[in-house]
Amino acid sequence: MFLEQVAFLGPTPTGRHVLIVEDDPDILELLRFNLQQEGFSVSTAADGATALEKVKRRPPDLVVLDLALPGLSGLEVCRRLREHPDWRRIPVIMVTAKAEEADRVVGLELGADDYVTKPFSVRELMARVRAILRRAAAAQQQRAPEVYERGRLRVDFDRHEVFVAGEKKELSRKEFELLRFFVQNPNRVWDRLQILDLVWGEDTHVEPRTVDVHIRRLRRQIEADDGHPRAILTVRGVGYKFDERGLD
Known part of the structure; x- marks a missing residue:
C-alpha cells in the first residue's frame, strides 16, 4: 500500500471543507480518513460530473x-472550476501518475495550485493542503476592499481608521489587524492557533490566550454591548466566528 495513515499534524482547521475527487475507493477512503483526522470536513466524488455538482x-x-477520472476528466473539471467566476479561486491539488506528466503540465497551465504524484505520502499531501490554504487566506486578505462598511461599522484600510456608529475608534495595530482578518473572513469558525498563525504570523511565539485578550479589547471597541457580543462570537470549545449580521 503506497498510502499511510498519519498522526494528527497540527491545529484543527475548523470549518475548512475539502472535496476529494478520486475513483479508486481505497485511495478515496484513506484520504477522507486522514483529512477528517486533521479536522477538515470532507465530501467526496468518484467522477468529474458528480464533483462539479x-x-x-x-x-x-x-x-x-x-x-x-471516468467520464469527465480531471483536467476538464479543473478547467471548468477556473472558468466559473464563483469557483476560480478554489485551490486545486492534482493527483497524477508518473506517466501523466503531460497532463500535469496542462493542469498547472489551467490553474491548478499544486500536484502530487502516485505513489505519494499522505503526510506530504496534508502538509501541502495546509500550505495552500494558508496562502489562500493570505491572498484573500490582500484582495480586501479599501473600505469595509456594514451596519454601524466602517473600516478604511488605507487610512487605518475605524468608525462605529459614526464615532472614530482608536485601535492598536494588532487590534486593527485582527478586525481586518475577521471582516475579510466572516461566518467561519477559527481556533486560536489558526488566528495566531494568520494574524500574528507562524514564527511568533506567543500564548494562544493572547488571542482572547485582543478579542476582548476589540469587542469593547465595536460591539454595542461587549458583555453580550453579536458580531465577534465565541464558539465554545472551538474558537471564534465573525457574524456580519451582528453589525446591523
Missing part, C-alpha cells in the same frame, strides 16, 4: 483532484 451545492475551500 457537489461544488455547485457547497463550494469547498480546496479540491484534491485525481486527473484519471
